[in-house]
Amino acid sequence: MSKRAMIAAGGVVVGLILIPLIGFLPALLVLIGVPVVAYLMLDPSQRRRLRHISRKELR
Template sequence: MSAQTKFVIGGVVVGFLTLFIFPWWLTALIILGVLGTPLVGYLMLDPSQRKRVRAQGRKRLGS
């Protein structure tokens, strides 16, 4: 099992645990914040910076 898969499984477990601890709307805000933060960071990059990020991701796929 890869490290990324372990992180995803851990995130899902934490998400379900927060459903039992906090109200549903607060859990939804937490999950949206966790998912939305990297997206907003990526969208704030210049087009040339986005191109570099995509190229770096493709370079890692071959390793």
């Protein structure tokens, strides 16, 4: 299993665990909010580089 697939599977598991504990909408907000906050914490140069790199080059 590739590293990306393991991260995606981990995200699904965390989402499934959070739904019964805190409800559907808060769990959805957590799953969407964490990557958004991580993106916003990048420097402008890092964001620009991330937008221009193709998915195959991200590792």
